[in-house]
Amino acid sequence: MSAVEILQAFAPELVLFLGALVLLALDMAWRRLGEGKEATILSLAVAFVILSLLLLLGFGKASALPIWGMLASDQFAFFFKGLALIGTGLVLLSSYRYLEGHTPYRGEFYAFLLLVTLAIMLVVGAVNLLMLYLAFEFLSLTSYILVGYLREEGKSSEAAIKYFLYGVTASAMMLYGISLLYGVTGTLDLVKIGPALASSGAGSWLAFPAIVLLLAGFGFKIALVPFHQWSPDTYEGAPTPVTAFLSVGPKAAGFAVLARVFITALSRFQPEWVSVLAGISMVTMTLGNLVALRQENIKRMLAYSSIAHAGYILIGLVCLVSGVTSNFTGLNGVLIYLLAYLFTNLGAFAVVIAVERATGSNRIADYAGLVKREPLLAGAMIVFLLSLIGIPGTGGFVGKFFVFGAAIQVQFYVLALVGVINSVISAFYYLNVVRHMFFLRGEEKPIAVELTLKWVIVASLIAVFVIGLYPHPFISLGTKAVQILGVAF
């Protein structure tokens, strides 16, 4: 690969990095931001994200060859990079003026959001275990900082500490898993690990511990049971835009890595990891949904709901199909689900942010009578919640349709059954929010919604409907993106 090619393939990441540096420098120059300055920083940050997205669309698929054997810019990475950038754009807009009154240090917040996105883009492209580990740590460190950003507030610090303690443990376990694989095969290159494992006699009995250890690291980011314990406290304590980001960005990155590593490097042990993942999937969705039933804080509820959704998404990976002429390859379901979930969840969190800024509360009880206070918020929220349940017409349905479809196709009926029963259970707590918003009476004072938040809500709303009603382009996108991993056709 020539230097120009490398530069092109790496351009989206470079732009983000540059953007983060520019924002940090500006922030230092303008200590204690005024309102006008925060708007400038935000616009700049969004501009960098859009520029990065444009470069990604232009050059993102420039070469299939990994850069220095470390970073791939293939279709699969392209999909997840796009996902991360769109998600970051929406989160940036939701964050505008959120930190006012919480902390005077607001400029770096945007810079860190760009950095954490950069980390995700590196993680999803990594095809070498060393690169993967470093990118993963980069992602974790920037996430810890963002979670604990509200230094003055105890909950935020508690959230960061918990996230950090669980995170380092999970990282250590993952590193141990990597070292096992390296010890057996003598290579860190994902593509070479597969054949090396096949030829090494010791491979088979070491593979299982390696799978479990790697899973600890990936599962932590995704919040799979039993690596999920950090998430409710972290989701509750973190600044809400960060919670929104955590629920989609690192989760998607975790799935990308899980799929890439397991399919590329450990495909020979597919029966082993499929059985482990199938069990984890069922436990994850059931536990997430059952505990969510009892939550009174909407951020905690969405935290458990996001655990449950991780369980549904995992079905797609469990029910992986290769070599069949079908559009239900399991893995494409994972991608479509994540895409729909991105807009649904970011939209829901935008509503949560709007309500939190008006009422100062995240209690579900304080959503009473929301439809009278601001119909847009209540109307949008009901659509997002229905999408989370998986009602047809919304993006959430399309995601569920593809993962459950994959399960039926490979005749994992029990998994599909547990999945749909869980969807019914989840309807109960999602509709509890609807009940408060529409059926109950509460305070009637109108809520003023920040313009940027309105943009996020309306954009997410449109996206949820478009994916739900005209899913064809998104299905094609997801199906194409997974071909690189040798899945389908």
Next chain:
Amino acid sequence: MGFPILSIITFTPAIGALIILFFPKEKVNLIRRFAIAVSLIPLALSAYLWFAYNQTEGGMQFVERHIWIPAINVWYHVGVDGISVPMVFLTSLLSTLGYFYSAYTIHERVKEYYFLFLLLQTGMYGVFVALDFVLFYVFWEVGLVPMYLLIGVWGGANREYAAIKFFLYTLAGSVFMLLAILGIYFTTGSFDILKAAEVHPFADNFTLASLAFWAFFVAFAIKVPSFPFHTWLPDAHTEAPTAGSVILAGILLKLGCYGLLRIVLPIFPEPFRFYAPIVAALGLISIVYGAFVCMAQWDLKRLIAYSSVAHMGYVVLGIAAAAASLNFNHPAFKESAAIALNGATMQMFNHGIITGGLFFLVGMIYERAHTRDLKVFGGLGAKLPYYYGVVMVTGLASLGLPGLAGFWGEFLVFRGAFHIIPYITAFGVLGVVATAGYILWKVVQFMFLGPFNQEKWGHLTDMEAFEKVTMWPLLLFMVGLGFYPAPLLNIINTATTALMGKL
């Protein structure tokens, strides 16, 4: 490609709903008039549909077929046959009457009310015209949300509980249906309902076929609702606002029956034949149990609600008899099966008209007396003669008096089913007796006869003009179809004989 009449019928209400969003919410009269005006378009078109449907040709007509999701072979495929045409018309009629009646009785959150109602209307049409499983499923679920909100916001005292119960029951049923739909897709490679009826998926694997059969059956039986899946119904119907109850009983229940006719019977004849005794028994229990539970009700609205369980039992019984007829080879059984199906479908239509009317009538007395407790009424016959008359006609139609519409459905179901499953059917006749019992004894006697409490009910007034206008079309159908059921029976017969011919 002709005039897309079905799409226009289906989507006009949804477009109207979107337009209503842009109306200022203070202009309630404008919103009301607009909603009624919008609903007149599908009403006119679905009346036209009935005449324009070519009965000699039969089969699916007014078909529209466009690719929707090419990646997985999902089509926007709609069409109507002799079963769906009356259902589409029923939907139009009851919706328009519901909007009209609500214009005088709903005063809170009018904009949202009509928005949801119009969306619901689109969802109901969609189910009756969809010929693609995904499309069918989308419409099936789309109707769920507005109804949930209608019960929850405008319902009675216990509305929150009733709303969530309604939602969870229906959702629980339909998710299994979704899995069965996916299963059919992976065996036939398409989501086409008509194609599935030709190839009979899982024909070589009885276990899977049974699973798929029960998945569909439970989804539809919950909606019908058939015993033992009926427990959501009394709550939902009792708590819903009047027009909501009318739509629930008049149309939403028919979605379940329609599913049995359109999907379960044609696509899974083999398992249905095998399980027909169980289904017939469920139908029988619904008839008898429903009728006896009605006898024990003191809340008028709850009584009418339970009567729906009983009346829908006839539909289930008729369909089960048709499935059981596949055990026999003689053509006479085919004929009886078609008769039973005719009865079931007529019962669906007539029950919509009659019970829709009864719920309107319950709403009218509740608006005046603010109670539905049968024990506190008495002697209203002299005070409210017009109302008394209308209740009598509707009530007698409900109990199946010959000369009124309700008779034909029950009669044909019994005529058809008795030939095929005589013992079960014979017990079903008990239900007819019990129905006469609760209509005459509970409703008529407790409300209209006996001593009149002047002090308490002296202020009651008889039906107002808008209430009469609401009831007239329904009465017209009850009497008209009672004396001359041929227009309805003929069109239904084209579809049922074709259906039985293919099995």
